[in-house]
Amino acid sequence: MSGAQIDGEIIALSRELNRRYGKTYYLASALLSSRTRPYVFALYGFCRFVDDIVDVEQGSVAERLDRIDSIRDRLLAGLAQGDSDDPIVAATIMTIRSFGIPIEYFERFFSSMRQDLVVNRYQSIDDLLVYMDGSAAVIGEMMLPLLGVSDQAARKPARALGNAFQLTNFLRDVGEDLERDRIYLPMQDVERFGAFEALRTRRVTDSFCDLMAFEIARNRRWYADSLTGDSYLHGRALRCVRTARRLYSAILDEIERVGYDVFSNRATVGSAKRGKLFLQGIITP
Structure with a gap:
């Protein structure tokens, strides 16, 4: 794992997403080390952010599909560049690179998020x-x-x-x-x-x-x-x-x-x- 640290404000945002929408996961994550928790918060926060496009955001199906595809494109571009202007995407990139998470996992995730809008x-x-x-x-x-x-x-x-x-x-x-x-x-x-x-x-x-x-x-x-x-x-x-x-x-x-x-x-x-x-x-x- 690299020694890079996720920005404190992004961790606070991701932690709040965990606390608000995943109370069980949030409580269990308290048992993890302080070194691991920020990355868990970042990963959950990213997945929750995309899932909210499906379940919470307003707009047509086509608009929300475009929104999901835009986040996917930003993630892939950010991985190629090593960073992103989008703070939630940037924290996810850092997590992926720090732990060697296969990008194929995220492709499968995005595929199901798109499916949720049409099935x-x-x-x-x-x-x-x-x-x-x-x-x-x-x-x-x-x-x-x-x-x-x-x-x-x-x-x-x-x-x-x-x-x-x-x-x-x-x-x-x-x-x-x-x-x-x-x-x-x-x-x-x-x-x-x-x-x-x-x-x-x-x-x-x-x-x-x-x-x-x-x-x-x-x-x-x-x-x-x-x-x-x-x-x-x-x-x-x-x-x-x-x-x-x-x-x-x-x-x-x-x-x-x-x-x-x-x-x-x-x-x-x-x-x-x-x-x-x-x-x-x-x-x-």
């Missing part, structure tokens, strides 16, 4: 996983060098954890996503459990509960698949990842606790439970 239904879990490759699994791969892992065998569990985190988001945010006319639950599963009407009317029915129970079971299998990745981690990095997994998987418990009502409730882990899980992350060897 709002996924027929099968395999179709969904194609999207998640660039929106979730690849983030796990990006994080490995920041966590001090170079063994290629660690990529599979890292991808599983990235997918597990995102599926948790999808299950928690079913109601919010419907407001954007998006459904991230595989349509084959929705059909299998007869839950179309429940989604249309935003009602918790027996069929919807069965669908959610099925997806949560899949989600927990992905968390279990990620556990083998812990053997590649040590010290603060291991504590960070374990804590993030515990905190995020606890959202599934909350979804079950509210009877799968993700239409009128946003399942969140209470501060007392978050504090307990965070403390476990500190004291667990």
Whole structure:
């Protein structure tokens, strides 16, 4: 890793993006060393910045696609030049160069961000996983060098954890996503459990509960698949990842606790439970 340091103002901005939009990740990142955290903030801040073009910014689909492509072009040009006038891009360039993150990872990320603007239904879990490759699994791969892992065998569990985190988001945010006319639950599963009407009317029915129970079971299998990745981690990095997994998987418990009502409730882990899980992350060897 190079000795270059990311500008303090950019770190503050990226940290705020982490704190505001990724409270679980932000809490877990506190377990990382002060040397590593700025780069994690920079990477998350960049991904959040691009994702907001999809979910938050106004404008036509064509305008937002152009905006995503413009950021991609600035990143590639900045990598060739070694810097950028855009501070968020500059911090990302420094992170990429400091840790040797393959630019191919970012190409996959941008591909999924573009896809999110033109695709709002996924027929099968395999179709969904194609999207998640660039929106979730690849983030796990990006994080490995920041966590001090170079063994290629660690990529599979890292991808599983990235997918597990995102599926948790999808299950928690079913109601919010419907407001954007998006459904991230595989349509084959929705059909299998007869839950179309429940989604249309935003009602918790027996069929919807069965669908959610099925997806949560899949989600927990992905968390279990990620556990083998812990053997590649040590010290603060291991504590960070374990804590993030515990905190995020606890959202599934909350979804079950509210009877799968993700239409009128946003399942969140209470501060007392978050504090307990965070403390476990500190004291667990």
